[in-house]
Structure formats: C-alpha cells, structure tokens
Amino acid sequence: MDELSTPNKNFLWLNTVPLQIRRDVDAKEQERQEVIFELIQTEKEYVNDLELVKKLFIDPILSFKIVDSAKRKNFIKDVFLNFGNILEINRAFLNAWIDRQGEHFVIQNVSDIFTKFLNNFEEYVEYGANQAYAWHTLQLELSSNSDLAIFIQEIEKNNAELRKLPLQSFLSRPTTRMGRYILLLESIQAKTSAENSDFEHISQILIAIRNILGNINTEAGKADNRLKINLLQQQLSILTVPAELKDLNLSDPDRRYIRDGVLIWRKGTVDVEINVILFDHVILLIKRKTTGVSKIVDKAISLDLLCISIDIDKSNDIYHGSIIHRNTSDPLLKTTARAKATSSTHEPVRFPLLLRNIAKDGATYLFQTSSYADQHSWKEIIERQQEVLKKSKQYSLLCTTIQISENILDSKVTYIRKYESLLIIGTMNGLFLHSSKSNYYSYIKDDVDIRQLEIFCHLNMLVYLTSDYVACIPLNSLNPNGILSTPLLETQISAPPNSMFHVMNFNNLIVLILVESSSTGSCCHMFRLIPSQSETKGFEIFKEFQVPFDISCISSFNSMLFLGSPKMFYVLNILSMEVQELLEKDDELMTLTSRRPELIPKSIFKYAYNTFLVCCNDTGFLINGYGQLQNASPVFQWVGNPYSFYFTKPFVIAVSTTLSELWNVQSGVLEDVMSIILATIPRDLRLTDIHNGGFIVETSDDVENSRLCAIEVIKKD
DSSP states (O other), X not given: OOTTOOOOTTOOGGGTSOHHHHHHSOHHHHHHHHHHHHHHHHHHXXXXXXXXXXXXXXXXXXXXXXXXXXXXXXXXXXXXXXXXXXXXXXXXXXXXXXXXXXXOSSOOOOHHHHHXXXXXXXXXXXXXXXXXXXXXXXXXXXXXXXXXXXXXXXXXXXXXXXXXXXHHHHHTHHHHHHHHHHHHHHHHHHTSOTTSHHHXXXXXXXXXXXXXXXXXXXXXHHHHHHHHHHHHHHHHHTTSOHHHHHHTTTTOTXXXXXXXXXXXXXXXXXXXXXXXXXXXXXXXXXEEOTTSOEEEOSOOEEGGGEEEESOOOTTSGGGGTOOBOOOOSOTTTOSOSBOXXXXXXXXXOSSEEEXXXXXXXXXXXXXXXXXXXXXXXXXXXXXXXXXXXHHXXXXXXXXXXXXXXXXXXXXXXXXXXXXXXXXXXXXXXXXXXXXXXXXXXXXXXXXXXXXXXXXXXXXXXXXXXXXXXXXXXXXXXXXXXXXXXXXXXXXXXXXXXXXXXXXXXXXXXXXXXXXXXXXXXXXXXXXXXXXXXXXXXXXXXXXXXXXSSOOXXXXXXXXXXXXXXXXXXXXXXXXXXXXEESSOTTSHXXXXXXXXXXXXXXXXXXXXXXXXXXXXXXXXXXXXXXXXXXXXXXXXXXXXXXXXXEEETTEEEEEOSSEEEEEETTTOOEEEEEEOOBSSOOSOOOOOSSTTSEEEEEEESSSSOEEEEEEEEEEOO
C-alpha cells in the first residue's frame, strides 16, 4: 500500500467476488488478483489525495485573497506545477481500471492499460524535476505571508481527510507513485503464467516506467543542483565583488553542487564555523551571517590545485592549532605567514582535515570534522571528484617513475639527459651514466659539480659545464650497457664559476657560446665545435663580445640571440652586433611589463614563423619578430612560481618546485596541473625521446627519499 494510504486489511479481492469465482481460481491466480486489486485500490486512494489537494488548497488560494492577486497565478504554477495535468491523467487511468473491474471479476491483462497511458506519464518528469524549486517558493511565501501560513495550518489541523499529514506529504505523492507502480508490476509479473501475454509485456512496461523514474531522478537532481547554486549566488551577491563571483563560473549549466557542510576552522585559540562547499571544479569556503547573507572567506580552491590530508603529525604545531597561510586583508584570515603555536594546553584538533592550495598565492587550512566517518567521507568524495576531473581532461600530465639504482641519488641531481637506452645524470658530485638495459651505472666524471649538460647526437658529442670548465666527450665512448669505453677522451676549456653555455646553428656552423655573467654585464665567448672524431681540438674560438647586462637565459634563431636578463629580454644580431630590447616600447605589452619590476624573464621559445613564446616568472605571452604582442593571443598567468619551462608545440609546461602546469599555447587553456615535489630545482629542461615527448626530473616525497620521474603529455583516447 502507498505510504499515505489507510486501507482496511480485510478489504481483499477474495471478499469482493462470488464464491464460485473463488473456487474456480487456483491459489497462485488468487495471489495475482490480490495484487491487481491492491493496484486499483491504491490508485483510488492516490487520486482521492490529488483531489483533496485541489479542493482544499489550490481552489481556495485561487479564489480567495490568501495570496496577492498580482502573483497568485504564478504562485500556483510555481508551487503546484503541472499538478492539474497529473490529476486528469490519473483520473482517466483510474476509470480504465474501474471499467476493467466491471467487465471481469478475474482480470487477465494489465499491460494494455499501462501501455495506453505510458506517454502521459511523462508529465511526472516535469513535476518531479521542479519539486525542490516548488518547495522553496512555498517556503519563501510562507515566511512573508502570514495569511497563507495560517490558512495552511488550519486546513492541515482541522480536516480529517488529510489524516494529520502536512501539505508537503501530498505534494510529494506523484514523485513516489511511479516507484509504487514498479513494485506492484513486479509482483504481478511474478505471479503471472509465462503463457499469458502479460508476462512479456509487463517486462517492457517496467523498462519504460524505470526510464521515466530515472528521468525524474536525473532532472530532479539537476533542478535541485541549480536551485542550490542560485540561492548561493543570491547570498553571496551582496558582499562579494562581481568579478570574484564571475570567476567562480557558477552560471555554467554543467556546474554541479556536490556537497556542503559546516567544519570547524581553528584560528589561533578560537574555533570558527566555516561552510565548506564542494563543487565539481572548486572548493569554496564561506562564512554565513545571521542576516542571511554569506561572505567568501578566501579565494576558491581549484580541485586541480588542492592537496588534502587527514594524516597529520601529532608533534607538529599545526595539529595543535597553528595555521600556515599567506597574508590577507580579510579580517577572518589576518595573521602572519606562520601563526604562532597555541598553548600546549590547547585541545588538539580532532578528526583533522587539512586543505592546501598549492598555487603560489594559496592558503592552507586545518579543519576539524565531526567524526571519523565525516573526516573520511570528505576526503573520499573530494578525491573522487578530483579523479573525475582528471579523466575528463583532453590532455593531462603523467608522471612515471624511472627505475634506477638508489646510490646515484646520494647527491642532488642538477641535469638529466636521455641518449638511446642511457640516462646521463649530472649531480653536484659527479656525472653518472645509467643503462636501462642492464640497470648498471657508472661514473663518467667524479667529484665535479655539473652546472649544465647537453648532448648533440649529430656531432657525437656530450657537452657539460662544471664550476671550473666546459668539457666535451664523444658519445660513442658511452657503452649501451652503462660501461665506459677506455680511455675516456675529453676536451676542456676553462670557465669562470658563474657561467652558462648555449649551442646554436650559425652560418652552417655549430657554435658554443660561453657566457660569463655579472651584475655589471656579461662577456660572451663564441667557440666553433669540432666533431670529436677529428684530431683537432673540440673547441675553437670564433668571436667574443660583451653586453651591459647580466644574462640569465639565452635562446637563438638563425643569426639572432635572445638574451634574458633579470629585468628584460634583449635581442642581439650576431652579424651586426646590434643589441636592442626585445619588446616594442610603444606596444601595449611593453607598457604592461614595464609597470611590473618583479617580472623576471626565464625562457623564450620559437613557436611559429616570426612568433616567439616568452616565459617570465609570473606570466607568459606570444610576441612577433618586432617584439609586439600577437593580436588576440593569450596571456598565461602561471599558477605556481615556475623556475623552468618545457615547450613541445602546442604546449608549454611551467615547472615549479611543488607543481607542474600544462598550458595550451594555441588556446590559452590551462589543461592540467599536477602536484609533484621536485628534489632539486631544474636549471633547464630539454626534449627526451620518451613517448609523446617530455622531460625527466628528480622528485621527492620527503627529505630523504627521492626518485627520477618522466613527465609527459597524455592525450585522452
């Protein structure tokens, strides 16, 4: 029976038919007829309840001055929706069953009546989808309309037909009736002979009704989701800057409101209640005020940039209430970068949930959840949504551990290059060779600090820089099994401590440029590289010149050198030795960057013909050969504080010590962010031959354990 029905249990089919009919029907068929009888009886009760809603609530509200006349019709439409259509459909549906009962004491078929009304039942989808909005509209009107509140209370209290049930119970009847049909039909089918045509037809009807019920649940979920988002936007709109609200992108039709809850944030010795809201793309922290409005506590945390933990060292200050986060003008967050530990007598945080935004301006929050189950539930649902988000990306970053002998990583890794099956690893304590075939490793050079490392396969040459010299080694002296051929041939030239080198093609020559930098200027020595098989020296001086600025990075294209200093990019023509600023002074971009002295050039890459990708510490952009910002080209605002950049068209990967971010240079879209802790800041990244292109870095889970990992771009199938 339906949850609102009060049937007489003695009122059975068996008691409504002649004695002869009862004798002629076997026990199984009697059970089947009882279920059909229950279907009809509960349908009568259901329709009667719908009639009560119309008679006791809808008609009086329409007829009397209970709701303001200007909004009365809209109120009825918003609260009761297509209730009238459903009533008409089920009146006709009930009449069909009454007619069938009048024709036969024993009803052989039920599927034909259901089939006739299946299309009409689609009205239930519209009704069920808007129930949440209807209930909200009713509550809003009740809060401001005392006449309506009194009217409904009086009807519910004094009308015996309502069985002391509230209006909401009757309004929810249509959404539960579809589920009741399924249970009744399953029971009828179980008691129906396989020879009866109803047996197969009921299966088809069940599929159709389940689809309707599924659509009701889906659309109701969407409507409830949109209602929550709309209400939140209204609450935030009063105290939130419009631009900040727009950045949340809550108006996206696919936006999902997944979970919310009140968690305790320990701020010093004070516990503050914070509403934590999980969307499909961010976590939002808000403080609800007694006036009904809400204020955003801090910038929303993108799920791409969120690290979550429940395992906190109990000896750590943060466990006892210390919060580490950036400075902010918000009074809720105003504190030092590292809050002082509270008194040792302060109650430790129970069931902690630590949320950390790994972005450069991100904050760290320690929350207290209500229980062990609540703590793990939050963690699981956030991580599940992060995984969903990751799988939805067209392009993403993949980190793969490279198996290598642990002894190599006793010293900090500075450079890694890949040559065939060999890894050539520069560290602060020497140059190593590691074979993926034999997993054997050996020293190429011991007790040297490798400052830079490059390989040139077409020249059969490995070039490395130490604190004292630049050297080249023939690649054919490196055995694929990781064993050095003897004797090791090496050519060196001296180099000052603060040096770097760059290799370029110039007038059909391979040229090595050794740069000595200082705060007052840089001296550049150009050497011609000679193949190592030759009997001549590995280096031959070609040209020397000076520039009046410190060179921090260098790139080249044809006869042009692109030189980055701590404040500006310059371009130098090797033929004419003319130096000028790379960015056009009259261009909008130059005006923008000149106002930002903290902007430090890092790398420059050739993106296309006469187009270059400029990467600074805080931002990146495309310029043309005249140093002007490309029309309609994107400007990239890095999420982290990148030290190195890796470019593989159309992507650039900005690598920080705690994260790597994948940007699509063509579209300007941030495709993916991967949290990864680098054991050593990479000084440079170069293309290796791992699948899809990529680079290799040394990563670390903690201070003592590090490993080599390949980072590559993966495209979704």
